[in-house]
Amino acid sequence: MHRNTFINSPQILLPTMQLKANPRLFFAGQITGVEGYVESASSGLVAGMNAALTIMGKKPLHFPADTAHGALCQYITNAEAKHFQPMNINFGLLPPLGKKVKDKKLKNKMIAERALESLENFKCDFDKILHKS
Structure with a gap:
Protein backbone atom coordinates (compact mmCIF):
# COMPACT_ATOMS: atom_id res chain seq x y z
CA MET A 1 0.00 0.00 0.00
CA HIS A 2 1.23 3.49 -0.91
CA ARG A 3 0.71 6.33 1.54
CA ASN A 4 1.30 9.86 0.34
CA THR A 5 2.50 11.75 3.41
CA PHE A 6 2.72 15.53 3.19
CA ILE A 7 2.64 18.58 5.42
CA ASN A 8 -0.17 21.14 5.32
CA SER A 9 1.94 23.61 3.35
CA PRO A 10 -0.67 26.40 3.15
CA GLN A 11 -0.65 26.56 6.95
CA ILE A 12 3.08 26.37 7.56
CA LEU A 13 5.10 27.33 4.45
CA LEU A 14 5.91 30.58 2.68
CA PRO A 15 6.09 30.63 -1.17
CA THR A 16 9.89 30.73 -0.73
CA MET A 17 9.63 27.20 0.76
CA GLN A 18 10.53 28.53 4.22
CA LEU A 19 8.77 27.50 7.39
CA LYS A 20 6.61 30.41 8.59
CA ALA A 21 7.49 29.72 12.23
CA ASN A 22 11.23 29.43 11.52
CA PRO A 23 12.32 31.01 8.20
CA ARG A 24 15.79 29.45 8.54
CA LEU A 25 14.19 26.06 7.84
CA PHE A 26 13.34 25.12 4.24
CA PHE A 27 11.21 22.27 2.90
CA ALA A 28 11.28 20.65 -0.53
CA GLY A 29 10.03 17.59 -2.35
CA GLN A 30 6.97 15.42 -2.03
CA ILE A 31 6.49 16.25 1.65
CA THR A 32 5.52 19.82 0.64
CA GLY A 33 2.54 18.65 -1.38
CA VAL A 34 3.99 18.61 -4.86
CA GLU A 35 3.45 15.44 -6.87
CA GLY A 36 5.91 14.08 -9.39
CA TYR A 37 9.65 13.82 -9.81
CA VAL A 38 9.97 17.05 -11.79
CA GLU A 39 7.78 18.93 -9.32
CA SER A 40 9.83 17.61 -6.39
CA ALA A 41 13.05 18.70 -8.11
CA SER A 42 11.47 22.09 -8.83
CA SER A 43 10.61 22.63 -5.16
CA GLY A 44 14.19 21.65 -4.28
CA LEU A 45 15.52 24.26 -6.70
CA VAL A 46 13.34 26.96 -5.13
CA ALA A 47 14.29 25.93 -1.58
CA GLY A 48 17.97 25.60 -2.45
CA MET A 49 18.23 28.96 -4.19
CA ASN A 50 16.45 30.68 -1.33
CA ALA A 65 3.46 33.16 -10.58
CA ASP A 66 3.29 32.83 -14.36
CA THR A 67 6.07 30.21 -14.33
CA ALA A 68 5.66 26.56 -13.40
CA HIS A 69 7.93 26.98 -10.37
CA GLY A 70 6.06 30.03 -9.12
CA ALA A 71 2.57 28.68 -9.82
CA LEU A 72 3.30 25.46 -7.97
CA CYS A 73 4.78 27.34 -5.00
CA GLN A 74 1.72 29.61 -4.97
CA TYR A 75 -0.60 26.62 -5.02
CA ILE A 76 1.06 24.68 -2.21
CA THR A 77 1.32 27.74 0.02
CA ASN A 78 -2.00 29.45 -0.76
CA ALA A 79 -4.48 26.62 -1.31
CA GLU A 80 -7.33 26.18 1.15
CA ALA A 81 -5.56 24.60 4.13
CA LYS A 82 -8.59 22.62 5.29
CA HIS A 83 -8.84 20.68 2.01
CA PHE A 84 -5.21 20.82 0.85
CA GLN A 85 -4.15 17.96 -1.43
CA PRO A 86 -0.90 17.43 -3.36
CA MET A 87 -0.78 18.65 -6.95
CA ASN A 88 1.19 18.20 -10.17
CA ILE A 89 1.96 21.25 -12.27
CA ASN A 90 -0.70 21.89 -14.89
CA PHE A 91 -1.85 24.80 -17.01
CA GLY A 92 -4.77 25.37 -14.63
CA LEU A 93 -2.35 26.60 -11.94
CA LEU A 94 -0.90 29.29 -14.19
CA PRO A 95 -2.65 32.67 -14.46
CA PRO A 96 -4.81 33.08 -17.57
CA LEU A 97 -3.69 35.11 -20.55
CA GLY A 98 -5.02 38.63 -20.79
CA LYS A 99 -7.12 37.65 -23.79
CA LYS A 100 -9.38 34.79 -24.83
CA VAL A 101 -7.75 32.18 -27.09
CA LYS A 102 -10.07 29.41 -28.30
CA ASP A 103 -7.41 27.07 -29.69
CA LYS A 104 -6.18 25.15 -26.62
CA LYS A 105 -2.86 24.19 -28.19
CA LEU A 106 -2.15 27.81 -29.17
CA LYS A 107 -3.27 29.07 -25.75
CA ASN A 108 -0.94 26.65 -23.95
CA LYS A 109 1.90 27.63 -26.28
CA MET A 110 1.32 31.30 -25.47
CA ILE A 111 1.25 30.55 -21.74
CA ALA A 112 4.51 28.60 -22.07
CA GLU A 113 6.18 31.41 -24.04
CA ARG A 114 5.08 33.95 -21.43
CA ALA A 115 6.51 31.70 -18.69
CA LEU A 116 9.86 31.36 -20.47
CA GLU A 117 10.12 35.13 -20.88
CA SER A 118 9.22 35.66 -17.24
CA LEU A 119 11.74 33.02 -16.14
CA GLU A 120 14.46 34.70 -18.21
CA ASN A 121 13.71 38.05 -16.50
CA PHE A 122 13.72 36.32 -13.11
CA LYS A 123 17.10 34.73 -13.91
CA CYS A 124 18.56 38.15 -14.75
CA ASP A 125 17.21 39.59 -11.49
CA PHE A 126 18.58 36.61 -9.55
CA ASP A 127 22.01 37.01 -11.16
CA LYS A 128 22.08 40.73 -10.23
CA ILE A 129 21.15 39.97 -6.61
CA LEU A 130 23.60 37.10 -6.39
CA HIS A 131 26.55 39.15 -7.61
CA LYS A 132 25.68 42.34 -5.75
CA SER A 133 27.86 43.01 -2.71
Whole structure:
Protein backbone atom coordinates (compact mmCIF):
# COMPACT_ATOMS: atom_id res chain seq x y z
CA MET A 1 0.00 0.00 0.00
CA HIS A 2 1.23 3.49 -0.91
CA ARG A 3 0.71 6.33 1.54
CA ASN A 4 1.30 9.86 0.34
CA THR A 5 2.50 11.75 3.41
CA PHE A 6 2.72 15.53 3.19
CA ILE A 7 2.64 18.58 5.42
CA ASN A 8 -0.17 21.14 5.32
CA SER A 9 1.94 23.61 3.35
CA PRO A 10 -0.67 26.40 3.15
CA GLN A 11 -0.65 26.56 6.95
CA ILE A 12 3.08 26.37 7.56
CA LEU A 13 5.10 27.33 4.45
CA LEU A 14 5.91 30.58 2.68
CA PRO A 15 6.09 30.63 -1.17
CA THR A 16 9.89 30.73 -0.73
CA MET A 17 9.63 27.20 0.76
CA GLN A 18 10.53 28.53 4.22
CA LEU A 19 8.77 27.50 7.39
CA LYS A 20 6.61 30.41 8.59
CA ALA A 21 7.49 29.72 12.23
CA ASN A 22 11.23 29.43 11.52
CA PRO A 23 12.32 31.01 8.20
CA ARG A 24 15.79 29.45 8.54
CA LEU A 25 14.19 26.06 7.84
CA PHE A 26 13.34 25.12 4.24
CA PHE A 27 11.21 22.27 2.90
CA ALA A 28 11.28 20.65 -0.53
CA GLY A 29 10.03 17.59 -2.35
CA GLN A 30 6.97 15.42 -2.03
CA ILE A 31 6.49 16.25 1.65
CA THR A 32 5.52 19.82 0.64
CA GLY A 33 2.54 18.65 -1.38
CA VAL A 34 3.99 18.61 -4.86
CA GLU A 35 3.45 15.44 -6.87
CA GLY A 36 5.91 14.08 -9.39
CA TYR A 37 9.65 13.82 -9.81
CA VAL A 38 9.97 17.05 -11.79
CA GLU A 39 7.78 18.93 -9.32
CA SER A 40 9.83 17.61 -6.39
CA ALA A 41 13.05 18.70 -8.11
CA SER A 42 11.47 22.09 -8.83
CA SER A 43 10.61 22.63 -5.16
CA GLY A 44 14.19 21.65 -4.28
CA LEU A 45 15.52 24.26 -6.70
CA VAL A 46 13.34 26.96 -5.13
CA ALA A 47 14.29 25.93 -1.58
CA GLY A 48 17.97 25.60 -2.45
CA MET A 49 18.23 28.96 -4.19
CA ASN A 50 16.45 30.68 -1.33
CA ALA A 51 18.50 28.89 1.32
CA ALA A 52 21.67 30.07 -0.44
CA LEU A 53 20.39 33.64 -0.60
CA THR A 54 19.45 33.53 3.08
CA ILE A 55 22.90 32.27 4.08
CA MET A 56 24.40 35.13 2.05
CA GLY A 57 22.29 37.62 4.02
CA LYS A 58 20.01 38.37 1.06
CA LYS A 59 16.23 38.24 0.87
CA PRO A 60 14.69 35.05 -0.55
CA LEU A 61 12.99 35.38 -3.93
CA HIS A 62 9.52 34.45 -5.11
CA PHE A 63 9.46 32.78 -8.51
CA PRO A 64 6.99 34.58 -10.81
CA ALA A 65 3.46 33.16 -10.58
CA ASP A 66 3.29 32.83 -14.36
CA THR A 67 6.07 30.21 -14.33
CA ALA A 68 5.66 26.56 -13.40
CA HIS A 69 7.93 26.98 -10.37
CA GLY A 70 6.06 30.03 -9.12
CA ALA A 71 2.57 28.68 -9.82
CA LEU A 72 3.30 25.46 -7.97
CA CYS A 73 4.78 27.34 -5.00
CA GLN A 74 1.72 29.61 -4.97
CA TYR A 75 -0.60 26.62 -5.02
CA ILE A 76 1.06 24.68 -2.21
CA THR A 77 1.32 27.74 0.02
CA ASN A 78 -2.00 29.45 -0.76
CA ALA A 79 -4.48 26.62 -1.31
CA GLU A 80 -7.33 26.18 1.15
CA ALA A 81 -5.56 24.60 4.13
CA LYS A 82 -8.59 22.62 5.29
CA HIS A 83 -8.84 20.68 2.01
CA PHE A 84 -5.21 20.82 0.85
CA GLN A 85 -4.15 17.96 -1.43
CA PRO A 86 -0.90 17.43 -3.36
CA MET A 87 -0.78 18.65 -6.95
CA ASN A 88 1.19 18.20 -10.17
CA ILE A 89 1.96 21.25 -12.27
CA ASN A 90 -0.70 21.89 -14.89
CA PHE A 91 -1.85 24.80 -17.01
CA GLY A 92 -4.77 25.37 -14.63
CA LEU A 93 -2.35 26.60 -11.94
CA LEU A 94 -0.90 29.29 -14.19
CA PRO A 95 -2.65 32.67 -14.46
CA PRO A 96 -4.81 33.08 -17.57
CA LEU A 97 -3.69 35.11 -20.55
CA GLY A 98 -5.02 38.63 -20.79
CA LYS A 99 -7.12 37.65 -23.79
CA LYS A 100 -9.38 34.79 -24.83
CA VAL A 101 -7.75 32.18 -27.09
CA LYS A 102 -10.07 29.41 -28.30
CA ASP A 103 -7.41 27.07 -29.69
CA LYS A 104 -6.18 25.15 -26.62
CA LYS A 105 -2.86 24.19 -28.19
CA LEU A 106 -2.15 27.81 -29.17
CA LYS A 107 -3.27 29.07 -25.75
CA ASN A 108 -0.94 26.65 -23.95
CA LYS A 109 1.90 27.63 -26.28
CA MET A 110 1.32 31.30 -25.47
CA ILE A 111 1.25 30.55 -21.74
CA ALA A 112 4.51 28.60 -22.07
CA GLU A 113 6.18 31.41 -24.04
CA ARG A 114 5.08 33.95 -21.43
CA ALA A 115 6.51 31.70 -18.69
CA LEU A 116 9.86 31.36 -20.47
CA GLU A 117 10.12 35.13 -20.88
CA SER A 118 9.22 35.66 -17.24
CA LEU A 119 11.74 33.02 -16.14
CA GLU A 120 14.46 34.70 -18.21
CA ASN A 121 13.71 38.05 -16.50
CA PHE A 122 13.72 36.32 -13.11
CA LYS A 123 17.10 34.73 -13.91
CA CYS A 124 18.56 38.15 -14.75
CA ASP A 125 17.21 39.59 -11.49
CA PHE A 126 18.58 36.61 -9.55
CA ASP A 127 22.01 37.01 -11.16
CA LYS A 128 22.08 40.73 -10.23
CA ILE A 129 21.15 39.97 -6.61
CA LEU A 130 23.60 37.10 -6.39
CA HIS A 131 26.55 39.15 -7.61
CA LYS A 132 25.68 42.34 -5.75
CA SER A 133 27.86 43.01 -2.71
